[in-house]
Amino acid sequence: MNHTTPSQEVMKEEKVQMHKHKLRKFNPFVAAFIIALIILPQLSMVPEFWINQMNSIGISAIVVFGLVILTGSAGMTSFGQAAFVGIGAYSTAYLTVTLGYSPLLGLLVGLFITGVVAWFLGQVTLRLSGHFLSLSTIALCLVFYYLFGNMSFLGRHDGLPGVPAIEFLGISLQPARNNFYLIWFCVLLTLWLSQNLLNSRTGRAVRALNRGEGMARSFGVKTFHYKLLAFVYAALLAGLAGWLYAHEQRAVSPSTFGINYGIEYLFMALIGGFTSLWGAIFGAALILILRDQIQNIAPKLIGSNVNVEMVFFGVMMILILQYARNGLIPLIVQWIRGLNDKQKAKNALTDDVLDEPSATRLAYGVERLRLSAPATSLAPRKNRFHAAEGEAILQVQHIRKEFGGLVAVNDICFQIKSGEIMGLIGPNGAGKSTTFNLLTGVLPLTSGKVLFHGQDISNWPAHRIARMGIARTFQHVQLLPDISVVENVALGAHSRANTGAVQAALRLDNESEHQLLEEAMKQLKRVGLEDCALLPAGGLSLGQQRIVEIARALCLAPSFLLLDEPAAGLRYKEKEALAAVLHALRSEGMSILLVEHDMDFVMRLTNHLVVMDFGTQIAEGTPAEVQTNPAVLEAYLGGVADE
Incomplete structure (x- = not known):
């Protein structure tokens, strides 16, 4: 809808290449984080208590990653994730303690059972919406809590003690310092898988559910399929966390898989920001550290063992919902950078090292247009009709x-x-x-x-x-x-590709993503908005948003x-x-x-x-x-x- 000179086209291309370079450059935050994870357990000055605390943070973060997908992206609030943690934990505990099988088999069987249970439950509960869906997940958590506590072969309310330690290459991972590496390897792996999933054709379809299923269906998205996918994926992450928990604690009991823990996982996601994967780690760390410190300090101050932390967290939740609905991460970044203007802070997040979905995925679309990607175009839709003029x-x-x-x-x-x-x-x-x-x-x-x-x-x-x-x-x-304008436009081509969730999570969808995003850029150029491709769609004027549609x-x-x-x-x-x-x-x-x-x-x-x-x-x-x-x-x- 506008005309550009050749020199302007060159400037646009240079701008795109600069964004590519920026997104592929060395990330000091991630590198420092990984180095710290490697060194931390080796430092004798770090008490065993804090190593155990870090292990608990990692296990909880994996559960919250699932909530970022399920609640933050797909818009489905679940209070039942603790039940899926319990399924994973009890599956491996029963197989290893009662039947004597290896923890690896416990992992595979636990994930299988968790996935099957989530699939069947999703077939029923995901047809509900709004508060009815949330209530159904509360019921789900209560049902499994009482099942765990009343089955004799699972030890009833006493649970199953004596869960064996995981061994790797003949080395026992039972000491918390050894198990630390396994847990945080799983954290980084699930973080990578979840980030890839969000930043893909599948992720765009899942995020579209949060803005209204009618819009998503209008571009060929099978909404129930993607709701079920998000539900099962979040359950599988919770099942993995349950497996790690069982072998970390060496015992399982129903008390740690009740509705109170389901609420706690949601609170962790809220604190870090429901759309932030790195925020999930932050939220898990803040809640678990505060809980332990309050439980340690409160009795000395008030002379009672009442659950002061519940009162504290209740007030904290009210304040966050009132003043920081997007979580604390954006506020912290704004404070660090000394930015007072909220819009500037939002734009600054695009370059932030945290790489959260609500931030760097604004420029993610161009990053996926890699120089290494094949220069093929998106295939024409197979069933497109061609009618004679006037027909x-x-x-x-x-x-x-x-x-x-x-x-x-x-x-x-x-x-x-x-x-x-x-x-x-x-x-x-x-x-x-x-x-x-x-x-x-x-x-x-x-x-x-x-x-x-x-x-x-x-x-x-x-x-x-x-x-x-x-x-x-x-x-x-x-x-x-x-998310960026180019990703919004790419959603329109959803039905013209067929890459699935597994390909997206493993980042085997590069060719398809390249084609989808090239098509989106082509259509943006057609309507004269290619200059806005990297901007968040919510920042455009109403008229521009209509042209993007x-x-x-x-x-x-x-x-x-x-x-x-x-x-x-x-x-x-x-x-x-x-x-x-x-x-x-x-x-x-x-x-x-x-x-x-x-x-x-x-x-x-x-x-x-x-x-x-x-x-x-x-x-x-x-x-x-x-x-x-x-x-x-x-x-x-x-x-x-x-x-």
């Missing part, structure tokens, strides 16, 4: 939508031809956006049919309709505000595009540029259905108009015909045409 591609036949006794859309009929821009207009509340939702599968039809290239797609799920080549924008902008829709490679008020918030020149883009799309054979309140914009752009009022179709024709239609004038001007 009807969409036929809407007497569609109707009822919400209880309210009829929102009644007997709407029209068809759209290949290469046509049609406007769907009407006063506020006419049913235009509801019609959009019916055509794209967000809402089911009460009656009627929708045919796309002659195929009945009535009541198809939204993700299946998207894969047919139908893309849309939304009346209210639905972007992921904390159009670029995201184009990433689907649609043959039919639905735009819901695309010109809202745009200035005159921006509207002119948008009109030029839409004309170019029409010249390529794309069909467009447009809902817009700017009548001058609509009349100059469209070939055909359908007018709605109170859910019914009151007129259809060319812009000139509609402008003189008495029913339309009455709907807009309140009966002026009768005077």
